[in-house]
Amino acid sequence: MTQMKASDRTTWREIMAEIVRRITDGPWGPGTLLPGEVEMARTFGCSRTTMNRALRAVADQGYLDRRRKTGTRVRLSPRRLARFEIPMVRDEIEASGAPYRYALVQREVAVAPKWVRARMGVEADARMMHLVCVHHAGDRPFQMEDRWINAGALPLVLEQSFAVVTPNEWLIATVPFSQVEISFLACAADAAAAEHLGHVAGEPVFTVESATWWQDQAITLVSLFYHKGYRMTTRY
Amino acid sequence: MTQMKASDRTTWREIMAEIVRRITDGPWGPGTLLPGEVEMARTFGCSRTTMNRALRAVADQGYLDRRRKTGTRVRLSPRRLARFEIPMVRDEIEASGAPYRYALVQREVAVAPKWVRARMGVEADARMMHLVCVHHAGDRPFQMEDRWINAGALPLVLEQSFAVVTPNEWLIATVPFSQVEISFLACAADAAAAEHLGHVAGEPVFTVESATWWQDQAITLVSLFYHKGYRMTTRY
DNA sequence: CAGTGGTCTAGACCACAAC
DNA sequence: TTGTGGTCTAGACCACTGG
DSSP states (O other): OOOOOGGGSOOHHHHHHHHHHHHHTSSOOTTOBOOOHHHHHHHHTSOHHHHHHHHHHHHHTTSEEEETTTEEEEOSSOOEEEEEEEOOHHHHHHHTTOOEEEEEEEEEEEOOOHHHHHHHTOOTTOOEEEEEEEEEETTEEEEEEEEEEETTTOGGGGGOOOSSSOHHHHHHHHOOOSEEEEEEEEEEOOHHHHHHHOOOTTOEEEEEEEEEEETTEEEEEEEEEEOTTOEEEEEO | OOOOOGGGSOOHHHHHHHHHHHHHTSSOOTTOBOOOHHHHHHHHTSOHHHHHHHHHHHHHTTSEEEETTTEEEEOSSOOEEEEEEEOOHHHHHHHTTOOEEEEEEEEEEEOOOHHHHHHHTOOTTOOEEEEEEEEEETTEEEEEEEEEEETTTOGGGGGOOOSSSOHHHHHHHHOOOSEEEEEEEEEEOOHHHHHHHOOOTTOEEEEEEEEEEETTEEEEEEEEEEOTTOEEEEEO
């Protein structure tokens, strides 16, 4: 059989779209057991490789459960997967058109409070760098950052002034990470948030708390407090 | 050449891990231009197909920029991608071991307030179903849900009492969705949140706001207010 | 125009899991 | 034991994009 032109062949994206359509509109309602890859490849007129790619993509989108021997089944309810791209503050601010400004508010080598030590899994006597800084969008405070860095795992941090380079940018350039845990929460503005973000104390503040590890060593724990009215949004 | 056993062959996962290692530890620092796929396949001792799969996976993780002609380059800072699986309340509560209980607080056909209409893109005279309900984990309120459903797009909703079936479960079983927009934010507890979630009015409440469309028709807009101390967490 | 990634194919062996 | 998805290979054409 003559090779078809690539533009005429069925692509995995088209097949994926058709499968999704059949799941949402069509005959493949929730719970349906789909035909095997070999058979579907025949009916779609493509190779099994392509069929597999399309099915994997649909499964990645959360519509399908795939298991060997059992086959491919349409999930009863699609997984609701939200993908948030956590941007660097600088990028987020500059993307909005405002000039970015960084201000270091506090820098100390100190013993971390108990909840920080517990969360990072470090000893009570661990030397920690504690940083507080504010990221401005033009004249307005955008985000306040309260960060602890494990100086035991990263002695270099003690030599950094962080007067100009932000902790995040320095960390990204200096250490990789293998594990990240991110939480989103709402907390009440404390005195620092009131002072640096212009909140009234007790007001709700959208907060991101993020801890990172590298090879089982805690590197940093940071709380990011956002300005009033901030929302983190994604579409899909 | 004799076929090797599959268990002896290099897998795309191993190659992916090695590439990530070289990016984080190794010689391939930020900004490095990687060799082409053909050459890398040679050095890794695999087919180009496998090499491509490994590189695509690394790129999906946010480490690489890939463009035709230009080649594959290590990103200056890795994209920070957080994937949140938004669970259904019932699953989330039952996973914690507590019994799930659902209570409908309010059900009315009404005109939506302006901000709701704006966000959903519906006319001022659109018939909307307004529902308020509370999801309990055992004795304790877990989440309050304030939902608007576009009865114009979904007349069936008018026949539903929602006394037993939750709006979310009914919607999932009834309509698919093509577009979802999710926001996370912190807002202050209002009277309803105080009453149903046990908050003090004005206290911070972690809130998820989600709007869904189906073929350019707004289906539903929902605000989910979580109990005190809730955090949405992910690891990777 | 030419180089690089994007994708398709046909065939093969394998791992997992239900039986 | 057997059926299903997971993956690898070798070869091919194509699409995008920088020069």
